[in-house]
Amino acid sequence: MATIKDVAGAAGVSVATVSRVLNDNGYVHEETRTRVIAAMEKLNYYPNEVARSLYKRESRLIGLLLPDITNPFFPQLARGAEDELNREGYRLIFGNSDEELTKEREYLQTFKQNHVAGIIAATNYPDLEEYSGINHPVVFLDRTHEGAPSVTSDGYTGGKLAAEAIIHGKSRRITLLRGPVHLPTAQDRFHGALEVLKHAEVDFQVIETASFSFKDAQSMAKKLFATYPETDGVIASNDIQAAAVLHEALRRGKNVPDDIQMIGYDDIPQSELLFPPLSTIKQPAYDMGKEAAKLLLRIIKKQPLTETAIQMPVTYIRRKTTRKEDHDA
Amino acid sequence: MATIKDVAGAAGVSVATVSRVLNDNGYVHEETRTRVIAAMEKLNYYPNEVARSLYKRESRLIGLLLPDITNPFFPQLARGAEDELNREGYRLIFGNSDEELTKEREYLQTFKQNHVAGIIAATNYPDLEEYSGINHPVVFLDRTHEGAPSVTSDGYTGGKLAAEAIIHGKSRRITLLRGPVHLPTAQDRFHGALEVLKHAEVDFQVIETASFSFKDAQSMAKKLFATYPETDGVIASNDIQAAAVLHEALRRGKNVPDDIQMIGYDDIPQSELLFPPLSTIKQPAYDMGKEAAKLLLRIIKKQPLTETAIQMPVTYIRRKTTRKEDHDA
DNA sequence: TTGAAAGCGGTACCAC
DNA sequence: GTGGTACCGCTTTCAA
Numbered sequence: 001m002a003t004i005k006d007v008a009g010a011a012g013v014s015v016a017t018v019s020r021v022l023n024d025n026g027y028v029h030e031e032t033r034t035r036v037i038a039a040m041e042k043l044n045y046y047p048n049e050v051a052r053s054l055y056k057r058e059s060r061l062i063g064l065l066l067p068d069i070t071n072p073f074f075p076q077l078a079r080g081a082e083d084e085l086n087r088e089g090y091r092l093i094f095g096n097s098d099e100e101l102t103k104e105r106e107y108l109q110t111f112k113q114n115h116v117a118g119i120i121a122a123t124n125y126p127d128l129e130e131y132s133g134i135n136h137p138v139v140f141l142d143r144t145h146e147g148a149p150s151v152t153s154d155g156y157t158g159g160k161l162a163a164e165a166i167i168h169g170k171s172r173r174i175t176l177l178r179g180p181v182h183l184p185t186a187q188d189r190f191h192g193a194l195e196v197l198k199h200a201e202v203d204f205q206v207i208e209t210a211s212f213s214f215k216d217a218q219s220m221a222k223k224l225f226a227t228y229p230e231t232d233g234v235i236a237s238n239d240i241q242a243a244a245v246l247h248e249a250l251r252r253g254k255n256v257p258d259d260i261q262m263i264g265y266d267d268i269p270q271s272e273l274l275f276p277p278l279s280t281i282k283q284p285a286y287d288m289g290k291e292a293a294k295l296l297l298r299i300i301k302k303q304p305l306t307e308t309a310i311q312m313p314v315t316y317i318r319r320k321t322t323r324k325e326d327h328d329a
Numbered sequence: 330m331a332t333i334k335d336v337a338g339a340a341g342v343s344v345a346t347v348s349r350v351l352n353d354n355g356y357v358h359e360e361t362r363t364r365v366i367a368a369m370e371k372l373n374y375y376p377n378e379v380a381r382s383l384y385k386r387e388s389r390l391i392g393l394l395l396p397d398i399t400n401p402f403f404p405q406l407a408r409g410a411e412d413e414l415n416r417e418g419y420r421l422i423f424g425n426s427d428e429e430l431t432k433e434r435e436y437l438q439t440f441k442q443n444h445v446a447g448i449i450a451a452t453n454y455p456d457l458e459e460y461s462g463i464n465h466p467v468v469f470l471d472r473t474h475e476g477a478p479s480v481t482s483d484g485y486t487g488g489k490l491a492a493e494a495i496i497h498g499k500s501r502r503i504t505l506l507r508g509p510v511h512l513p514t515a516q517d518r519f520h521g522a523l524e525v526l527k528h529a530e531v532d533f534q535v536i537e538t539a540s541f542s543f544k545d546a547q548s549m550a551k552k553l554f555a556t557y558p559e560t561d562g563v564i565a566s567n568d569i570q571a572a573a574v575l576h577e578a579l580r581r582g583k584n585v586p587d588d589i590q591m592i593g594y595d596d597i598p599q600s601e602l603l604f605p606p607l608s609t610i611k612q613p614a615y616d617m618g619k620e621a622a623k624l625l626l627r628i629i630k631k632q633p634l635t636e637t638a639i640q641m642p643v644t645y646i647r648r649k650t651t652r653k654e655d656h657d658a
Numbered sequence: 659t660t661g662a663a664a665g666c667g668g669t670a671c672c673a674c
Numbered sequence: 675g676t677g678g679t680a681c682c683g684c685t686t687t688c689a690a
Contacts, residue, residue, distance in 0.1 A: 014677045049442040051667035094423040113378040243602040258504040270599040379681035
């Protein structure tokens with residue numbers, strides 16, 4: 001691996017000059033520049049990022065903290081962030097926290113130790129002192145924290161849209177699944193849906209659900225139909241849950257959406273693979289990742305910020321598990 | 330951020346001594362050690378990884394190159410690798426190549442510039458000179474390259490298992506989907522299945538498929554049923570494809586698996602969410618990632634290698650799109 | 659058992 | 675325009 005010294009030697013100049021052409025700052029004679037560039041190419045030189053980071057006290061690395069990349073909602077977020085960051089030459093150090101405090105702390109620690117330029121955190125612990133006491137820019141993703149920069153989507157409206165879709169499709173005995181109580185995102189959509197149901201002329205009941213895992217959702221679905229066999233509409237807390245409910249409904253020989261409607265939340269890529277394809281509320285995951293990256297980049301470059309808490313719109317995706325909107329309703 | 334100098338000052342020793350207790354090498358008096366440790370704690374000191382990497386010419390970072398984290402097969406691989414690497418204190422720099430040469434080169438470049446300790450590459454271009462001319466350890470994942478270290482799964486056997494499952498379930502007019510010709514993994518399973526079909530007393534035909542995308546798979550599925558309406562068994566090249574075929578079959582009012590069987594490949598997490606749950610050949614993705622990490626770690630530590638091209642077993646997962654094996658067959 | 663000092667590969671200030 | 679050099683924070687000889 002050639003170093004800046006090798007290049008300087010080959011070009012017959014000092015390292016300072018090489019550094020100048022490298023960073024394109026300061027004066028350097030056109031002819032010298034040519035010689036230096038030739039030397040760089042001949043030696044196949046590229047600068048050592050580690051040395052750079054040491055001096056600058058800042059690397060071209062961004063820390064990305066996710067709960068679990070294995071959860072189908074997150075790859076999109078990651079992709080969106082990565083694509084945007086790459087355009088500016090930043091790379092990702094990436095970690096899954098599993099929502100465990102210890103892991104989260106460990107990752108934050110290594111992010112700092114590697115002098116990341118910034119952090120994007122989809123965390124459940126935004127109030128950790130590690131965040132407040134940090135001197136790296138942080139953007140929260142899919143979570144908010146007081147005045148801190150963040151990118152989220154409008155869960156309350158999303159919940160309302162979901163409930164409205166089910167009601168317009170004329171379900172009259174609706175089951176609303178409340179997601180994990182400790183997840184603000186789940187509670188936002190829950191409250192949005194609740195609000196609509198309360199003011200509609202329908203029967204409805206709420207089922208508490210502890211987790212988003214498919215396994216738990218499966219047993220929950222069984223219980224749902226056992227307890228409320230007359231349910232003709234289900235508002236799920238996310239798409240995985242909706243899939244489990246869909247499963248159980250089909251297994252029981254129900255016709256979807258004629259006998260029972262259901263709607264998910266998130267619009268993970270798999271939702272359209274289900275049969276029938278799942279109606280759902282789409283969070284623009286890829287764009288959320290992208291926006292978070294953009295926001296972070298602006299903060300890193302100390303550009304003026306117009307808005308610091310970005311909320312993205314959600315949309316109702318009607319596929320085949322809800323009935324056509326009935327305008328006479 | 331406290332530096333080693335601050336600690337040295339606070340403990341009344343030189344930086345050399347602090348370094349010694351930090352790395353637990355060389356002689357240091359028990360009492361001195363205690364003093365130094367106390368100082369580190371008081372100052373909340375943790376070493377600057379960048380400075381370390383510069384001197385050592387090696388960081389605690391591992392480059393992970395994936396085609397696309399958004400493809401549901403890869404998050405598992407990533408997770409497996411990460412979990413294993415973490416146990417040894419390594420972190421991941423992570424990039425999606427989209428199977429584009431340029432992106433792949435760019436990532437490899439930054440991996441080197443950041444002095445990664447090693448690279449795990451799920452690449453389609455293992456013969457790139459960037460790999461042969463590299464002085465970082467590389468483990469290929471889901472791909473092989475001559476004698477290079479790699480972790481794959483046994484695709485040929487997988488293909489055979491898939492075909493056998495369909496045949497044992499008594500399909501007699503089988504359609505075999507050939508995956509993208511440029512993907513060795515897809516061709517392995519294809520040839521395995523082909524081998525079995527050739528020696529069985531069944532009718533079968535092959536359909537070429539250009540990509541793994543759901544959209545392409547959808548139109549392919551329509552064509553399949555239009556061209557071969559009498560097909561009573563489909564061997565897909567992966568689960569996404571199988572999902573598309575399943576969709577189309579159900580849309581046409583076919584009963585699965587009574588009228589037609591189908592089997593996928595990979596066992597992505599979503600396959601059991603389908604209705605009916607998809608029978609498939611499982612690649613142990615998480616374990617493959619884990620093995621790749623283990624292998625890489627061994628290479629990094631210059632430990633003796635027993636095997637350098639690890640092939641993991643695949644298994645037939647019978648769910649509801651294949652019929653019970655018929656032992657009279 | 660400890661410290662001084664030379665690097666690791668860059669950047670940027672200051673002189674010339 | 676260009677070069678000399680101190681410095682980023684750490685590790686590792688070498689000498690004491």
